[in-house]
Amino acid sequence: MTGIGPDTVIADRYRLQRQLGRGGMGVVWEALDTRLDRKVAVKGLLYPGAVTPATQGQWVNRARREAQAIARIGHQNVVAVHDVIEDGDQVWIVMELLNSRSLADLLREQQQLSVPHAARIGLQVLRGLTAVHEAGVLHRDVKPHNILFRPDGRALLMDFGISTFEGAVQVTRSHEIIGTPHYLAPELLSRTAAQPHPATAASDLWALGVTLYEMVEGRRPFDGSTGYEVLIAVRESPVPAMQYAGPLAPLVERLLRKDPLQRPDAAAAERMLQAVTRDVALDTPAGPRPPEPARQGPPPAAGGRPQVRARRRRDRWAVPVAVLCTALLAGGAWYVWGQQDGTGTGDDRAHGKGTTGGSGAASTFSDTHQVLRIGVKQDQPGLSVQDGSTFKGFEVDLGKEIARHLGFDEDQVRFVRVNSGNRSDYLKAADRADIVLASYSINDEREKKDGVVFAGPYYQALKGLLVRKNRPYNDVSDLRNDPSAKVCTARKSVYETWIRNEGLAGQQVLRPGFEDCVKALLDPATPVYAVATDDVIVAGLADKYSDKTKALDNIEGGTEGYGVAMDANEAGLHKEVCGALASIMKPAGGKPSAWAVLYGRHLEPVMRQPSPGEPVLTKC
Template sequence: MSEGDIGRVLNGRYRLSRSLGRGGMGEVWLAVDTALGREVAVKELLLPPSLDEGAQRTWSERSRREASAAARIRHENVVTVHDVFEEDGRPWIVMELVISRSLAEAVRGEGRLDFAEAARIGLGVLRALRAAHAKGVLHRDVKPANVLLGLDGRVVLTDFGIATFVDAPQVTHVGELLGTPGYLAPERAERFATGGGGPAADTPAAAQDGDTPGGAGAAARSRRSDETLGMSGDTVLDPASDLWSLGATLYEMVEGRPPFSRSSPVEVVDAVVNHDPLAPRHAGPLEPVVMGLLRKDPAERMDAKEAEELLIRVVQESLAPTWGGEMPTRPTPGAGGLVGGPGAGAYRAGLGTGHTVTHRSAPRPDAVGGEGGGGPYGSDTAAQGRDARGAGAQDRGAYGPEARDGLDPVDPTWAGDDPGDAPADGTGDRGGLPGGRRRRWRQMRVLLPAVVVLALIAASVPLVKALTGSGSDAFAALREESPTYQAMMQRGYLIIGVKPDQPGLSQKGPDGQYIGFDADIARMIAEDLGFSGRVRFVDVETQGREYRIASGQVDIVVASYTINAERLQLVSFAGPYYVAGQDFLVRRDDQAAKRPEDLAGSRVCVVRESTSAARIREKFPTVQVEERGKYSECVDELRKKNVRGVSTDDTILAGFVAQFPEELRVLGSPFSQEPYGVGLSRGDAALAEAVCTALNRHVENGDWQRAYDATLGRLSLLPPRPPKCAANTGS
């Protein structure tokens, strides 16, 4: 391909726009999916002419495996593969366009990251790996170049080009090992270190996973079989090797260099196998995680569950009690920009980009995606884009259009004089603007944000009158007392966390629109807060909701979010707006499953860190609990007969029955009450009261019932009584 091929349509569907980046074996193009009218990233496999026919076949097969491996995993921290096809005799992979830059670029640009930001990114990568491992996929190339940092705060693991998975056809020949020196776990690098040779970056190098007699390879084989993913050919797939690579990536984030920097690939591999890294100097509370993941012996290496718990603790302890409570400090002249220099203060979430930079903020990237090339000896290409505007599509729901992923991030504007505005001689004639005009421009810069805020408030006055029955300003308390609302007003739109995969409640369609009861409730709240038509939906997971709220990545969460005492220690709620009950989903052909007791001794799937998971273990201790990252993943396991049941709220289960009516059914024996609430920043009583006022109004005027009838009411659930909403601030 060349720039002359811009405009060419591939597979009768994907029109190429421009090249986004090139690596050693691939090039990524920005393209338009003409069937759906959306922008995508298309990866083209580049085969060097020096490769013989057999090597070309091997690389083509690996490209197909990349698509197969990534397509198995549906997770917000894993790049989504839309399509794979062959043209010009080689495979092409169509992926989501991630508006981002790579972690490798971020580390190069900043030198190193603060430990809290490194923990946030590491947590996203770890959750991607746990989702991949749950599907039997071993990534085998975790490194900064393959981690994308989205402008919306999303962390995405990409480039499954050398991944392998259970029962995958063997394409790694004897004597080969794929990966990047310095990020290979010792048990994978050991055979090369003992057998000699010289690997180039991301080219065949040495050995199969953990094959060397003795040392780390033997330790890997000594691990219990239930700790591994299974077999790929003759190779044991041990997730510990991916975790070691994550440890090396965390080390590089906080130190600004890989843990094993040497002058040649051979020396790097030798250091990985035979030497310990220098103790990190800037890891702070992250040091136990970093060094625990970098243990040579896989049997002694920190596991994913412990690592996730420690990373969450580091992230949460680095956050203020409420995310919006501190406004940005005006940068000190000569302090090194907006953030990072002495006296610069912390630029916290939501005031512009809609995502958190916990301590240090990198320069705004114009690079979008994961071009890669960040390793010391290699260059990789991943799904990327360099147009921060995105598609700019509009999502029109029951309560008006919402700005979606195509939003332009709004850079914060600092009010007041810039250090370089006035000339040293006071003549007012510097930079081509006379002093008077320059002063008027500074005044406009100060006044414009205030004018925008006043305009937003003025636009909301008719709504306020409808809400209160008078001309009183119902938003006065919000403006004065709610840091979250202050950030929403300055940003100009509302960010709402929702689930993308719950039929009936909230489901994201192929066109990016969200439909369902939760989605409609979210729009009602936005309308009454003065943000009708100015909503940005963000996908959230069960185990990440508290973190998303506390870190400021979302303003509120409307996502089948059960109010309980444990969560009230971390967030506040407005609710309930619905009361569900926990039940079991089973296959229709499983006639022996009539009551919950019939599932004793059977495998039942739940979502990690959900109230459903805790209650199943308490009420049905004989059930064998299987954990996944999303309910849709549990349903996939049920349909494949890998588990006998799925347990969560009846609303969610009924939605999956509607999706697969010939295959699935609900037992119809609810054994709990699940009050759904709107999650928001802990202690933000003003916002909680405002949300409840909105919800109660929509119950009284019939909007709540109409939304229920159009969504959950079609799923054969018992008709509910609309609950009365109250603020739950935990204090």
């Protein structure tokens, strides 16, 4: 196919609209899937007209097989492939369109990342890479530009334009080195006819090692003023000493061994990353950067104090803002970090119920209370539902786990039904609720307004929309274009503001709770055609009412962290709940955490994806 440009239609279905960028094998386009009326990303895998027709035919067959293998991966850390199209002498791969920032964007913004943040990103990329390798595909261009973040902070491996099957010849022009020089493994730079040194899984793991180094050190390990100097550095120079990698350093050093046979495999690398994410005791914030040539940026400010850009915490894996104590190691600025477990020292004087005053030892909440009352909602499939007098779901079982850690037996736990409009009132009323687990989104302003304090988050949710199945809605813009459509949400929820910001203020309908909105949505006599709530709630309701409703995906608007809420005067109880959550979220003895078990039992069937990992307790 020649004359590719805007308005070109691929396979009578995908209309190219604008270029998104140029990848290893050509141009990536934003396109419209005219059959499903949705935006997608489309990329050609081959250089057209670069070789003879016979060779081009072989390439087409190989590229088709590879694209089909990628499409079957279906991993949460790998970009979703919708379709594989062969049109003329080109193979096109049709992927989900991601309007997200990349790791490269994040590094430009923050310069370097903390050790736990980098380890978590690396672990997610490694898991995606492992899925790719298990499909028999090599990526060949792992780098920060090809790692994107979903709105929930999940890292996503993308751009398979130059990937190849193991053992396959290069799908590129003869004698050309493909890939980005800074991230190419040294064995790929010494290819000869006698020793071709084809790419292997170890080559991709080298690139991951370079990426990990860049995240924590704020610079790439191998650099030069020309491409040739970069290639020589990759092949011959030792790994520059690391100042900020801390417990990540041993893994990075092993991944960057020149001999691919001496690098750890994916399983070993995952074990080392998991150990860092569980046990890392030192967090390195962006500190003084190593000396760099003037062309790469200004030197540190006078007095040696680093110039650090403000960090916008947009992803769910951001480390806690507060650091616990400071230490100086190896001449660099290091900070002790960690999830507080409720056992630290501090002012233990009485603050409300649950502690004793004076100089005596602090009592626990269970010492002064015979029953723990937990507020939950009644109709959130997966999270919490009421069946007669019984409640069940993720939040219900999490509440039981918290109660156990606080010293209550199961027969001492009482569940009470709350909704978004009354849950803070229940916490203030005597003998109504001691804690609330009811998809209560953490918000500093809400804490002051509602007079509550949060512990958590115990879950991170995205924005979602539940719509009637018989309505032609695919995104928020479709609702804007239908003024008669009413969008319902719970009064006092975060969606009141969100709906207004989305230009739907005139279509907003408020109800005491989300369950009232769902009732209106299911009633064909009402003009409520959409319910705005969190994606996990939308997924559960769409599953329960699959014959009448559907979930809309990719709704923008950031994440909401669910917190365990309690009265603001309950400082002692807050400390105990934080300690309980820390224990519940911590894996032990090689086994998954209690949190992960509960997620697998209640939420994985609803979300149709494995656990995203335990969130960081930023409110403890």
